[in-house]
Amino acid sequence: MIDQIVTQVLSVFSNSVVADGAVKGIPVGISNRHIHLSAYHVETLFGRGHTLTPKKDLTQVGEFAAEETVTLVGPKGVLQGVRVLGPARKITQVEISCTDGFNLGILPPLRDSGQIVESAGLVVVGTSGAITLKDGVICAARHIHMNHDDAQRFGVSDGDRVMAEVDGPRGCIFKNVLVRVHPSFRLEFHLDTDEANAVGLKNGDQVRLPQCEEV
Numbered sequence: 001m002i003d004q005i006v007t008q009v010l011s012v013f014s015n016s017v018v019a020d021g022a023v024k025g026i027p028v029g030i031s032n033r034h035i036h037l038s039a040y041h042v043e044t045l046f047g048r049g050h051t052l053t054p055k056k057d058l059t060q061v062g063e064f065a066a067e068e069t070v071t072l073v074g075p076k077g078v079l080q081g082v083r084v085l086g087p088a089r090k091i092t093q094v095e096i097s098c099t100d101g102f103n104l105g106i107l108p109p110l111r112d113s114g115q116i117v118e119s120a121g122l123v124v125v126g127t128s129g130a131i132t133l134k135d136g137v138i139c140a141a142r143h144i145h146m147n148h149d150d151a152q153r154f155g156v157s158d159g160d161r162v163m164a165e166v167d168g169p170r171g172c173i174f175k176n177v178l179v180r181v182h183p184s185f186r187l188e189f190h191l192d193t194d195e196a197n198a199v200g201l202k203n204g205d206q207v208r209l210p211q212c213e214e215v
Helices: 002-024 039-046 098-104 148-154 193-199
Strands: 026-031 034-038 054-057 064-073 078-089 093-095 120-125 130-140 143-146 161-166 172-181 188-192
Touching (some): 034 039, 034 064, 039 064, 039 078, 039 120, 039 130, 078 098, 098 193, 130 188, 148 172, 188 193
Parallel strands (some): 026 188, 093 130
Antiparallel strands (some): 034 093, 064 078
């Protein structure tokens, strides 16, 4: 009986969160500089047979911040302690802000994740080795993760571009926000530190989709 009561309470709570989210909007997740590594590059940087060690689970299912960090070396500067995110991917990708690019002396293009052809390059240094990336360094374009239920609620589809509205003293509307839909995605608006700082956003704040509120 206790299990049944707990299940019912959790169900009601979950439904109330969804309903509340429909009114208040989409939670913000600020993306600090980080790197996704291929399995081959994990071993190159941290030693043969090495696998990433989970440190903290991220919002998206199966993704985590790893214990491992790297140093990024550009023509004009160095960034130390850059977090590796797991699990390992097929292709290595570095995501930094425009400000980080200035400090490193490179010009990473604004790209959707995965679009790294003819992007910027640099040297990545780990505890057991280093790699030189000819490309793979981008400023990740802002985007929203959502599952199919969220997409139906907002009236959008995977690949759509929408506007996200920010309230507050530095309120603004972000245009060209990519919608990414997948069954395992959890609702979250991702933007980088430059964008978040410019409008005073913090992790857990919320944005709205003004064009979708009536759906």
